[in-house]
Amino acid sequence: MDTSAVDELSRARRRFVLPAGAVFVVGFGSFLVLFGYARHFMATRVVGAFTWAYVLSLAVIVLVWGISFAYLRYADRVLAPLADRATGRGTS
Amino acid sequence: MTLPLASVRALPLAVFLCVLAITLGITYWASRRTKSAEDFWAAGSGISPLQNGLAVAGDYMSAAAFLGVSGLIFLSGFDGYLTGIAALASFVPVLLLLAERMRNAGQYTMADVMAYRLNRRPARTAAAIGTLTVVTFYLVAQTIAAGALVEGLIGLKFAVAVVITGVLMLVYVVFGGMIATTWVQITKAVLLLLGVTTLAVWTLGKFGFNPSHLLDRAAARSGKGDAFLGPGLLFKYHLDAVSTGIAFALGTCGLPHILIRFFTVRDARAARRSVGWSVGFIGFFYVLVAIIGFGAMALLGPGAIAEVGKGGNLTAPTLAQFLGGGKGSAGGDVFFAIISGIAFATILAVVSGLVISASGAVAHDLWTNVKRDGKGDEREEIKVGRIAAGVMGVVAIVLALAAGKDFNIQFLVGLAFSIAASANFPPLILSLVWRRFNTAGALCGVGVGLVTSVTLIILSPAVWPGHDSAGSPFPLSNPALISVPAAFLACWLGTILFGGEEDPEAFDELRMRAETGMKPEAARETVSVG
Numbered sequence: 361m362d363t364s365a366v367d368e369l370s371r372a373r374r375r376f377v378l379p380a381g382a383v384f385v386v387g388f389g390s391f392l393v394l395f396g397y398a399r400h401f402m403a404t405r406v407v408g409a410f411t412w413a414y415v416l417s418l419a420v421i422v423l424v425w426g427i428s429f430a431y432l433r434y435a436d437r438v439l440a441p442l443a444d445r446a447t448g449r450g451t452s
Numbered sequence: 453m454t455l456p457l458a459s460v461r462a463l464p465l466a467v468f469l470c471v472l473a474i475t476l477g478i479t480y481w482a483s484r485r486t487k488s489a490e491d492f493w494a495a496g497s498g499i500s501p502l503q504n505g506l507a508v509a510g511d512y513m514s515a516a517a518f519l520g521v522s523g524l525i526f527l528s529g530f531d532g533y534l535t536g537i538a539a540l541a542s543f544v545p546v547l548l549l550l551a552e553r554m555r556n557a558g559q560y561t562m563a564d565v566m567a568y569r570l571n572r573r574p575a576r577t578a579a580a581i582g583t584l585t586v587v588t589f590y591l592v593a594q595t596i597a598a599g600a601l602v603e604g605l606i607g608l609k610f611a612v613a614v615v616i617t618g619v620l621m622l623v624y625v626v627f628g629g630m631i632a633t634t635w636v637q638i639t640k641a642v643l644l645l646l647g648v649t650t651l652a653v654w655t656l657g658k659f660g661f662n663p664s665h666l667l668d669r670a671a672a673r674s675g676k677g678d679a680f681l682g683p684g685l686l687f688k689y690h691l692d693a694v695s696t697g698i699a700f701a702l703g704t705c706g707l708p709h710i711l712i713r714f715f716t717v718r719d720a721r722a723a724r725r726s727v728g729w730s731v732g733f734i735g736f737f738y739v740l741v742a743i744i745g746f747g748a749m750a751l752l753g754p755g756a757i758a759e760v761g762k763g764g765n766l767t768a769p770t771l772a773q774f775l776g777g778g779k780g781s782a783g784g785d786v787f788f789a790i791i792s793g794i795a796f797a798t799i800l801a802v803v804s805g806l807v808i809s810a811s812g813a814v815a816h817d818l819w820t821n822v823k824r825d826g827k828g829d830e831r832e833e834i835k836v837g838r839i840a841a842g843v844m845g846v847v848a849i850v851l852a853l854a855a856g857k858d859f860n861i862q863f864l865v866g867l868a869f870s871i872a873a874s875a876n877f878p879p880l881i882l883s884l885v886w887r888r889f890n891t892a893g894a895l896c897g898v899g900v901g902l903v904t905s906v907t908l909i910i911l912s913p914a915v916w917p918g919h920d921s922a923g924s925p926f927p928l929s930n931p932a933l934i935s936v937p938a939a940f941l942a943c944w945l946g947t948i949l950f951g952g953e954e955d956p957e958a959f960d961e962l963r964m965r966a967e968t969g970m971k972p973e974a975a976r977e978t979v980s981v982g
Contacts (some may be wrong), residue, residue: 369967377548384544388701395534395683396693402530403682408664409671411681413530414742417537421735428731435724436551443720443751443968 365446372442376434378381387423393417460961464606465786467483467793475636475800479624482632483911489830492629493560493812495716499634501722505729507634508713510641512539512704512734512800515597515795515940516865518644518741523764524686525745527757531686532745534693536738538700546707547727552720554711556969557962561809561815562711562876566883568965569958570893573822575883580817583708584877585902586868587810587849590802591705593864595852597765598799603857604766605792610857618849621803622792624812625841633804640794640801645733647794651768654775655747661894663743664797671748680749688913692929696866699932703869706876708809709802720969744768751775769795803848805843814840866930867909875901876933880944884966889947890954896946903937905931924969 394402394416400412486492499507507580517536524532563579595614602613624632659665668683674680687693704710714723748756748771760767769791773779776787815837820828878901879894906930913924928934964970 364966366964366967370963373967376794381548383546384541388538388541388544388697391537392694392697395697396687396690399679399682399684403678403684405678405681405778409667409681410664411530411678413533414667417530417533417742420537420541420740421739424465424540424544425869431547432724432728436721440721441869446964446968447970 365442369439369442372438374430376438380431384423384427388420392421428439460607461605461789464789464792467789468602468606468796471793471797471800474639474798475620475624478635478639479628479632481634482945486627486629486631489560489816489833489837491501491631492497493808493816495630495634497716497718499716501725502729503634503638504713504717504722506641506728506731507637507716508710509733509737510637510644510708510798510801511707511713511805512730513592513641513644513737515601518648518798519601519735519765519768519795520763521738522748523760523767523979525742526748526752526760526767527764528686529676529680530683531693533738533742534683534687534697535700536598536741537695538555540734540738541697542701542704543727543731543734545702546710547705547731549881549884550705551714551723551727552969553719553966554714555720557884557966558715560712560715560759561812562708562880563813565766565881565962565966566894567817567821568961569883569955570889570894571954575889575894576821578895579879580813580822582706582871582879582898582902583813583817584810586872586876587708587806587813587844587870589864590709590849590868591806591810591844591848592851592855593868594799594803594806595848596855596857596864598796598803599852600857601765601792601795601799604761605769605796610867611853614849616845617799617803618845620800620851620886621795621807622842622845624800624804625807625845630712630716630808633801633808634713636804637795637801640797640968641733643794644798645737648737648740648744651658651772651775652743652747653792654772655743657749658747658751659776666743666747666750667901670746673753676750677756679742681746687929689927691927693934695930695933698936699866699873699930700869702877702932702936703873706872706874706880707869708813708872709805710878712809712812713805721786744771747771751759805808805890807844807848810844811837812870814844828860845854867906870905870909870930870932870935871902873932874905874939878936878939882940882943884962886947887956887959888953889943890951892950893943893945893947896950897939897943900942901935904938905935908935922965 403411405411406415469904479893521532538648554565557568563576567576568577595617598617599610599614599931602608603610624636655664671678671680683693688884717723717726748767751774752771756770759770769788772791773784773788776783778784815833819836820826821835879897882889908926911924913928
C-alpha cells in the first residue's frame with residue numbers, strides 16, 4: 361500500500377470534482393432561481409413554442425449528461441491508473 | 453354492500469396477472485440463487501453496470517415520476533416538471549461524491565460507511581434510525597399510491613389493493629432478496645422505457661412530429677396561454693421552487709434504497725459506469741415525460757381533468773386510451789391496460805427496494821452490529837432480515853390503510869426526501885471527507901436533521917392549520933432550504949463542542965478504502981468482526 365499514491369489520487373479527484381461541482385452548483389442553482397423568481401421571463405418563447413423554461417430544462421439535462429460523461433472519461437484515464445498504483449495492482 | 457370485485461375491468465386485470473406471473477417467476481429463480489447474506493442484500497455483487505444502471509434508473513422512475521410528473525404537467529404546466537429535472541440533477545452529487553465510495557467502503561447498508569470511522573454502535577443506531585424513518589414515509593406513500601392506482605385502474609377496492617401490493621412486495625423480498633428485487637426492477641425499467649417511448653412517439657406523431665405544434669396546442673387549450681409553458685402555476689412562493697429543487701437534488705443522495713444499489717456491483721468502476729447508464733436512461737425518460745404531460749393537454753384538453761383524478765395520476769393511462777382509439781374501443785382498452793400494468797409493475801419494484809433497504813438496516817445494523825456487537829452469524833442475519841422485511845411490510849400496509857387514500861401522498865414523499873437530504877446526507881458525506889468529524893457531530897446532525905424537517909413540514913401550509921394555508925407558521929411547502937443547512941451546522945457544532953478527535957487512523961483507513969477499493973473483503977471482516 362502506497363500512501364503517497366493515495367494522496368495523489370485524492371488530489372487528482374479534487375482537481376475534477378471541485379470545478380465540475382462548481383459548474384453544476386452555478387448552473388443548476390441559477391436554473392432554480394430563474395425558475396422561482398423569473399416567471400415571466402421563463403414563459404417567454406425562444407424557438408417556436410419552446411419557452412426559456414423548456415430550453416433551460418433541456419440544458420440542465422445536457423449539463424448533467426456532460427458532467428457525468430466527462431467524469432467517467434477522467435476516472436478511466438486518470439483516476440483508475442492512480443488507484444492501481446496506490447494498491448500495487450496494474451501495470452505501472 | 454358491494455363485493456370487492458364488483459366493478460373489475462377484465463383487460464387491465466389480465467395484464468396485471470401477467471405482471472404477477474413474470475415477477476413471481478423471477479422471485480422463484482432468485483430464491484434458488486440466494487444463499488449467503490451477500491446474495492440477500494447485495495445480490496452477490498454480481499450485477500453488471502448496465503443492469504445496475506437500469507435498476508437505479510428504475511428506482512428513480514417510480515410511479516410518482518411517471519404518473520405523478522406527467523399528471524402535474526397536465527394539470528399545472530411547467531412547475532410539474534421541476535421535481536423531475538431536480539431528481540436527474542441529483543445524479544451529479546451521487547456520481548461525484550458517493551457512488552464509488554459507497555461501493556469501496558460499504559457492505560450492505562449506508563451505516564457501514566459511517567460506522568467505519570465513528571464510534572460504531574451509536575453511529576450505526578443513528579444511521580439506521582435515519583434509514584428507517586425515510587423508508588417508512590416513502591413506503592407508506594408508495595403503498596397508498598399503489599392502492600389508489602389499482603383501485604382506479606382495475607376497480608379493486610382500495611383496501612384490497614393495498615393488501616395485495618403489500619403481500620407481493622413481501623414475497624419478492626423475503627424469498628428473493630436483493631437478486632429478485634434487482635431483476636424485478638430491471639424488468640420494470642425496460643418495460644417502462646418501452647411504454648413511455650411508445651406513448652411519447654405516438655403523441656408526437658399526432659402533431660406531425662413537430663414538438664412546437666404540440667406545445668402551441670397545449671398552451672392554447674390550457675386556457676392559460678404561454679404561462680402554461682412557464683413556471684408559477686403550482687408553486688405559490690418564489691422560494692418554493694428553490695427549496696423543492698434542493699430537496700430533490702440532495703434528498704436522493706440520502707435515499708437508502710438508491711445507495712444500497714451500489715453494493716450490487718463488483719467494484720468502483722462498475723459503480724460509476726452504472727451511474728452513467730442511469731443518467732442516460734433517466735434523462736431520456738424525462739424528455740419523454742414532458743411530451744406526454746404537454747401532449748395530454750394538447751390532445752385531451754382541460755375537459756379530461758375529471759377523468760385523470762384529483763392529482764392527475766391517471767393522465768398517462770388516459771392519454772394511452774385516447775391514442776388507442778378512445779374509451780370503449782378495443783385499441784384504447786388494450787393500450788390503457790398495458791400502460792396501467794407497467795405502472796403497477798413500477799410500484800411493486802420500488803416498494804420492494806425500499807423494504808430490502810429497511811431490512812438491511814434492522815438485521816445488519818441494529819441486530820448483528822449493535823445488539824450482537826458484530827458476533828452474530830450470517831444465517832441468523834438473513835433470518836432477522838426476513839423477519840424485519842415482514843414486519844416492515846405489515847407496518848406499511850397497516851399505516852397505509854389507517855391513513856387512507858385521501859391522505860396527501862405528495863406530503864409524505866416530500867417528507868421522505870427532506871428527511872433523507874437533512875438527516876442522512878450530511879453525516880454520510882462528512883464522515884467521508886472531514887477528518888475531524890466525530891460521533892457527537894453525526895448524532896447531532898441526524899437528530900437536528902430529523903427534528904427540523906419533520907417540524908417544519910408539520911408547520912407548513914400542507915398540514916398547518918388545515919387546507920387553507922393562511923396563517924401557517926412556515927410558508928414553504930418543502931423545508932429543505934432550512935433543514936439541510938441546519939443539519940450541516942449541527943454536524944459541525946456537535947463535532948466542535950462535544951467530544952474531541954477520535955481515531956484519525958480509522959479516517960485514513962476509510963479514506964484509503966473509499967478511494968482505492970483496496971480489499972473490500974478485508975473491509976467486510978473489519979466491519980463485522982473488529
